[in-house]
Amino acid sequence: MSLAAWLPFVAAVALAAQPPAAAPQPAPSATAPSALMQARPRFEDQLHRGQTVDVIVEFDGAAADTEAAAMRRARQLNHDDARIIATRSARYRQIKAAAQRAVAGPDAVQVRDYPHLPIALWHLSSPAALARLRAQPAVRAVADDRRLFAVSTPTDLALINQPQAAAAGATGAGTTVAVIDAGIDLTNSAFGSCPTAGAAGCRVVFDQVYYPGTTTDVNHGTNVSGIVAEVAPASSIAMLNVFDGSSASVSDVISAFDWAISNQSTYNIVAANMSLGDGGNYTAQCSTISGGANPLSTPVANAAAAGILAVAASGNDAFTGGINFPACTPGVVSVGAVYDTNIGGVSYAPTCSDSSSTADQVTCFSNVASFMTLFAPGADVTAAGITLFGTSQATPHVSGALAALRARYPKEPLSQALARLTSTGVADSRASIIVPRINLLAAFGEGAQLVLSGSGPASGTAGTNSTYTLTVTNTGPLIATDVNVVDTLPSLASFVTRSSSSACSASGQSVNCAAGTLAVNANASFTITVHWSGSGEVYDSASASGDQIDPVPASASIAFGAAPVDVSYDNSPLPPWSLALLGGAVVLLLRRRGNAAP
Structure with a gap:
C-alpha cells in the first residue's frame, strides 16, 4: 500500500486519539501516594x-x-x-x-x-x-468509560519461522482467537466460505456487531483477523466488533471480555486480541488510569482464570519509555512492532520516519517500555489482501502464536505458553531497551527433559514378591504436563499393588502411572509390587513421557536385569533364485567328489 493511501487514516486516528498532555505517573508506592491517585476523575x-x-x-x-x-x-x-x-x-x-x-x-x-x-x-x-x-x-x-482507537499506522511469517512451525504441527487446530476490533469482511476469501459466521467452511465462528451500521471501514479488523488466520492456519476467529464509528468505549470492550469468558469452553477461546489504544504514555503498568481504577484489570484477570490471554498493541506514538492503555494493564501481553525485512526508508508523518529498514529493526512509530512483553512484525504487513503498518499488526502475530501453542500444549498454564515466546531479544536503539521478539518455531520446540531413575530385581523366585521403585524428575527448562510412566513387567511377574501418590493401573504386563504436572526440578515416585510365577533371570523396562518435546529422550528410559537375547530365526520360504543357486552348488560338490582319487 502506498504512503498516500494510508496517511489519511493515520491522521484521522492521531487526531481522534487526543492523548493526554501529561503522561500518567507510575503506580504509587504504599508509603508515598502520587498526585495521580489524588486527582479527581x-x-x-x-x-x-x-x-x-x-x-x-x-x-x-x-x-x-x-x-x-x-x-x-x-x-x-x-x-x-x-x-x-x-x-x-x-x-x-x-x-x-x-x-x-x-x-x-x-x-x-x-x-x-x-x-x-x-x-x-x-x-x-x-x-x-x-x-x-x-x-x-x-x-x-x-x-x-473512556474511548479507544485503532492503532494501525494508515508476511512477516518468515521472520517468526511460522512456515517451519506449521509444518511441525503448530497450526492452532481446535482453538479460537477473540478479535476485539472494528469488524470483519466475511466475503474475504482468507476466512473460507462465509455466507454467515459459523457456517460450514467458515473460519469465523462468531461475529458480534455491537453498533450495526456505524462501522463502515472494516479493513483494520479484517487485516488483523487475517494475520491471526495466517499465523495459526487451522484456528478460528470470533469477531467482536466494539467500534461505533472510529473509536470504541471501554464498556463495550468489557462486554467483549464477558462474552469470551462465557463462551470459552464452547469455542476453546485462548486469546483476546486488542489492536487498539488510547494514545496515552503510561510509563509503568497501569493499575490506575487518570485518577481512577483501571476498568480492564478484573476482566483481564478473569479471562486468564478461564484460560484466555489478553494481547494488546503498545501504540504508535513513538514513545520510548511508555505504552498505551490497555496494553499497560497488568496481565496483558503488550506488543511492539519491528520490520520483517528491508523495505527501504519509510515516512510515518507526522509521527516519525525511518531512513532505512531491516529485519528486526524496531519501527520508529512503535511505543516501547521496559515492561513491554514482546515484539512482532508490524511493518508492512499484508493479510487478507490488505496492507497496513502498526503495532495493531504486530499484536495478532502474538495472538496467533498463542493459538498455535495452546493447541499443541493445552494442559500447560498460560504463564508457560507466554514463556515459550520470550526466548529471544531485540534491542531498540532509541532507548537501549531489549524486549523479546516472537519465534514460533523455537517456542513450539521448547521442551522439558524427563529423567527416569529407580531400582528393581534382576531375578525372581517362584511364589515370592518383589518391588520396583521408579522416580521421574523434570529437569526443565519448562513445566512438564500430563507426565506418564509406563513399566513393562517381566513375563514371570504379575502386578500386585503400588504405593505412591500417583494413579497407577495395570493391563497385562503393562503398568501405567500418571504423574500429572511436574514443575521444574519436581519429581514423582512410586513403588510397584509384583508376584513371581516362576524362577530365573528377569528383565523389566520403563519409560516416561509428557506433553512437551523431550530434548534427551534416552534419559526418560530405564531397565532392570539382563535384556533377553533374540534367538528367533527367519523361517520364510527362500526365493526361487536362491534355490537355483543352492542346487548348482550341490551338483558341483557331487561332481568334485565323483572325480576324487580313491
Whole structure:
C-alpha cells in the first residue's frame, strides 16, 4: 500500500486519539501516594458541572475468586471450567443485586450488566448518585468509560519461522482467537466460505456487531483477523466488533471480555486480541488510569482464570519509555512492532520516519517500555489482501502464536505458553531497551527433559514378591504436563499393588502411572509390587513421557536385569533364485567328489 493511501487514516486516528498532555505517573508506592491517585476523575468533574456520565463500577469479587481457586485445586484444573464460571456468575449476581437495591434511583441506573464479571455499567446524573455508589462496601472502584482507537499506522511469517512451525504441527487446530476490533469482511476469501459466521467452511465462528451500521471501514479488523488466520492456519476467529464509528468505549470492550469468558469452553477461546489504544504514555503498568481504577484489570484477570490471554498493541506514538492503555494493564501481553525485512526508508508523518529498514529493526512509530512483553512484525504487513503498518499488526502475530501453542500444549498454564515466546531479544536503539521478539518455531520446540531413575530385581523366585521403585524428575527448562510412566513387567511377574501418590493401573504386563504436572526440578515416585510365577533371570523396562518435546529422550528410559537375547530365526520360504543357486552348488560338490582319487 502506498504512503498516500494510508496517511489519511493515520491522521484521522492521531487526531481522534487526543492523548493526554501529561503522561500518567507510575503506580504509587504504599508509603508515598502520587498526585495521580489524588486527582479527581474526569467523570466526577462532569457530574459537578451538571453533565450525565456512564461509569464502570467494579464490585469486590475476592470471595468468588477464593471459591473458584478452591474448586480448581479440588479438581486439579489449571483454569476455570464451565461449572466454576457459573459459580462465579451466581456470586456476582448476588453482590450486584444488593447494590441495585441500595443505590438505584432516578439519578442512578444500571444500564448494562456483565454476568461473568464483578462489573456493571451505570448511568449517573448527580454527584449524590456517585456518592451512594462509593459508599457501598461491595464497590471496589468506579472508573471512566473512556474511548479507544485503532492503532494501525494508515508476511512477516518468515521472520517468526511460522512456515517451519506449521509444518511441525503448530497450526492452532481446535482453538479460537477473540478479535476485539472494528469488524470483519466475511466475503474475504482468507476466512473460507462465509455466507454467515459459523457456517460450514467458515473460519469465523462468531461475529458480534455491537453498533450495526456505524462501522463502515472494516479493513483494520479484517487485516488483523487475517494475520491471526495466517499465523495459526487451522484456528478460528470470533469477531467482536466494539467500534461505533472510529473509536470504541471501554464498556463495550468489557462486554467483549464477558462474552469470551462465557463462551470459552464452547469455542476453546485462548486469546483476546486488542489492536487498539488510547494514545496515552503510561510509563509503568497501569493499575490506575487518570485518577481512577483501571476498568480492564478484573476482566483481564478473569479471562486468564478461564484460560484466555489478553494481547494488546503498545501504540504508535513513538514513545520510548511508555505504552498505551490497555496494553499497560497488568496481565496483558503488550506488543511492539519491528520490520520483517528491508523495505527501504519509510515516512510515518507526522509521527516519525525511518531512513532505512531491516529485519528486526524496531519501527520508529512503535511505543516501547521496559515492561513491554514482546515484539512482532508490524511493518508492512499484508493479510487478507490488505496492507497496513502498526503495532495493531504486530499484536495478532502474538495472538496467533498463542493459538498455535495452546493447541499443541493445552494442559500447560498460560504463564508457560507466554514463556515459550520470550526466548529471544531485540534491542531498540532509541532507548537501549531489549524486549523479546516472537519465534514460533523455537517456542513450539521448547521442551522439558524427563529423567527416569529407580531400582528393581534382576531375578525372581517362584511364589515370592518383589518391588520396583521408579522416580521421574523434570529437569526443565519448562513445566512438564500430563507426565506418564509406563513399566513393562517381566513375563514371570504379575502386578500386585503400588504405593505412591500417583494413579497407577495395570493391563497385562503393562503398568501405567500418571504423574500429572511436574514443575521444574519436581519429581514423582512410586513403588510397584509384583508376584513371581516362576524362577530365573528377569528383565523389566520403563519409560516416561509428557506433553512437551523431550530434548534427551534416552534419559526418560530405564531397565532392570539382563535384556533377553533374540534367538528367533527367519523361517520364510527362500526365493526361487536362491534355490537355483543352492542346487548348482550341490551338483558341483557331487561332481568334485565323483572325480576324487580313491
